[in-house]
Amino acid sequence: MKILKFGGTSVANSDNIKLVKDITANQPKGKTIIVVSALGGVTDLLLTALDLASKQDISYEDYLNQIEDRHLKTAQELFSVQHQSKILSEIKSKLNELETLMEGAYLIGEHTAKLSDKVVSYGELLSSFIISEYFKQEGLEAALKSGRELIITNDNFGNAVVDFELTNTQCANFFKNDTHALTVVPGFVSSSRSGGATTLGRGGSDYTAAILAAATDAEALEIWTDVSGMFTANPKLVKQAKAMEHISYEEAMELSHFGAKVLYPPTVQPVLKKEIPISIKNTFQPEKAGTLITKSLAPEARTVRGISHIDAISLVSLEGAGMVGISGISKRLFETLSQENINVVLITQASSEHSICIGIAAKDAKVAASSLNKAFAYEISTNAIQPVKVEDGLAIIALIGDSMKNHQGLSGKMFSTLGKNNVNIRAIAQGASERNISAVINALDVKKALNTLHETFFEENIKQLNLFVMGVGNVGAKFLSQLRHQKEYLRKELKINVRVIGISNSRKMLFQENGILLDHWDKALQEGQAADLEKFIFGVNQLNLRNSIFVDITANQTVAQSYGRYLSKSVSVVTCNKIACSSDYDSYKKLKDLAKEYHAPFLFETNVGAGLPILDTLKHLIISGDKVTKIQAVLSGSLNYVFNNFDQNTTFAAVVKKAQEEGYTEPDPKIDLSGIDVMRKILILIRESGYRMELSDIANKSFLSQKSLSTKNNKDFFETLVAEEAQFQKLYKEASENNCKLKYVAEFNDGKASVGLQHIPKGHDFYHLEGSDNIILFFTQRYPVQPLIIKGAGAGADVTASGIFADIIRIANF
Incomplete structure (x- = not known):
């Protein structure tokens, strides 16, 4: 016996149902049970229609019309003309029953859990009928069996609990005598001991399939969906997520509990004891291996198997000095929530017993706070306990893996990874089995957190x-x-x-x-x-x-x-x-x-020297315990270029213009020529050396006239350079006559700093500085006489871009 379950997406329309038929027809010989969900989206339409009807909103009829159109269109596309009359008649008969139920809710202006169970079951009843009849038309030996006759529950409508003893007996008796090779069963639906229509909860079609698998001792259970297995993370949020070939039952339960929607959480439990393997397969890519779920894996399996999350979580906190050493506080808290049918997803308690923090579905937060405040009203009135605090807009992320307990440092690695990306952790929980590490975070950070953790634990260090x-x-x-x-x-x-x-x-x-x-x-x-x-x-x-x-x-x-x-x-x-x-x-x-x-x-x-490793070198000097005592530098590649190319055969304005065109100066070349750019650079070096200094503390011995410095745009600035050419020629001539070169030098010594044009004699380290090169001399406690020298191209688009590039790589290694 083999069980195949097809979800709502797999049976959403006629084209998809044809794929389901092909998959079913290609199964090996032997008895097969096909469990089907409602056509994709129909259950939501049913719930919306019922809600509107109970509010006496006539627009519920629009949703009923959508439901009818979906099913009639699907049937018309699947069945040949000679078969359509009978099929359409049965569909309309069921839809008429559904309409009567909706009219009742509309007339009385309310609906009960019992009525809701009955209404939503029509999605599976209709889909299973259409699919079983289509199988017959296509030559498959198929029969339809109602899930209500197989799965028996208690009378807790809306949240029914399966009576496994009765259910197993019903299933064993039926399939023992059933001669059909193929049996189609609607998922999700069941009946109470008294015969009332019940359901197994959202995702209950998976549960139906697992119950039938366990009851019939099936050799395998296959869950067919729209993804190729269970992934290392939600592939819609993490593009690098990969399907896991093989995981354990326990890992699958943890992943499904924490939001892996391809598997309904209770599904694993019925088959676990009998060790019936579960396969998660893709209806649209049946050739893919998918994910196989069996008993515990070998110890050498990957430590972290998956990363999952639950959206829409609220944290509810109860705290106060009156809780310390008082027995029964936790009992009262959880009893109160139980009475309101509120499920607790996460629990954490301070070792001081001063507070208990629980994670619950956001939709339950208001009721939880109200009921807990009533339950602890006396303690709150005496200030022994504070009123309940609720934090909304949260989510839970979880690392999951059987082998996590055998490896140290996973929690630290997880929290460090999140911390580096500004993902704040509001609460933490780790089960005694150490199969799961959970953290509550801001819902807005979920995508970043999942991708960051996935990169850390799964992506081969990329x-x-x-x-x-x-x-x-x-x-x-x-x-x-x-x-x-x-x-x-x-x-x-x-x-x-x-x-x-x-x-x-x-x-x-x-x-x-x-x-x-x-x-x-x-x-x-x-x-x-x-x-x-x-x-x-x-x-x-x-x-x-x-x-x-x-x-x-x-x-x-x-x-x-x-x-x-x-x-x-x-x-x-x-x-x-x-x-x-x-x-x-x-x-x-x-x-x-x-x-x-x-x-x-x-x-x-x-900032200093374009692509030269000046600041990086300085940083390592300081880290290693050295201390800078003096700095001498030519820090402006643009000014060095200008004065290296300026002579009696050129004009100063022409050289500056060329430097601008070559990309050696700022867009506004006055920033370079005024000395402000050099002042900024030496200031940065001074500060990175560990000294406190302001820009105004640096003496600027400018070679430009006040008229040039006062210009407001490049056009006016260049006009002043042309007008003052004689002054620039004089500067050049004075340096040349003294066998010196003009260099714009920045200095820091004895707590004082200055920038200005200097005559540099032959033999000086700055004399042969060519083109747009920069040079920096660091005198330190370790280099007191012969300085540490860094020299090279200090301006230009390419080298500046490469310096930026290098900083990006430094961050990658951070």
């Missing part, structure tokens, strides 16, 4: 980074190009999967949750929405993706001021924008502190 890039001009475009070319290398060699989720320039912004194709990002951006910084921040937070990184490739002050809003949501920040780290010290320190508090790296390597 870490996914989700980037949101602000500024896709010269440097930004180079960065995206580098990322596109290195994407496969990163995945293959470094086990990093980098996706760009959002991009923005000053005009347009674009979000694509599954990742923006970097081959044509510029065209896609043109079709995006109008750029808006607030909406961009909202979009990043709303997506709430794991390992999110905001990448600022602008020189915009408003953008820099938004970093705290990302860091406080555990969104890492990578920036080449120097404004934030060179703003007032308290703001700089706050960003650093937020990064630590929310485990969100704040990296700005490109």
